Amino acid sequence: MQLLKVKQEYENQIHQCQLLENRKLKPINDPWLSSLPLERKKIILNELNNAALQRCVINKEKDFTYKLLDYTAKTGDKLFLNSWLIFQSALYGERDNLVLTEKEQKNINRLSEIPKYYYPFNMKSVS
Secondary structure, three states: OHHHHHHHHHHHHHHHHHHHOOOOOOOOOOHHHHOOOHHHHHHHHHHHHHHHHHHHHHHHHHHHHHHHHHHHHHHOOOHHHHHHHHHHHHHHHHHHOOOOOHHHHHHHHHHHOOHHHHOOOOHHHHO
16 A cells, blocks of 8 residues: 555654754754753754754655545545544644744744754754
8 A cells, every 4th residue: 555655654754853863962052042041942942853853754744644635535544544633633732832932933943054953953962
């Protein structure tokens, strides 16, 4: 089944991106980030890493999502789709409570452009 092949490719990509999180990087030396209270800094680093992880998997995720919708439309079998929706809603539900200021979002975007933080990273090694 084509859907299972694309699902496996997506899962493999997730694994490859998670391996990138094991990279040891030097702490982020950024005046704005350093000025934040420790708890807020952790939130920002987590968001920065989440954005990097999303960038890392997005193409395979799109391929899988397209094939999943195509499969569901052609077969009427909603089991895979319902599982996917539950998984996705759990991911987004955790982040819905997070409120970032415009300044924080701009700085996350700015830090995301630094090559070593463009891909997933170990948050402990950069804090």
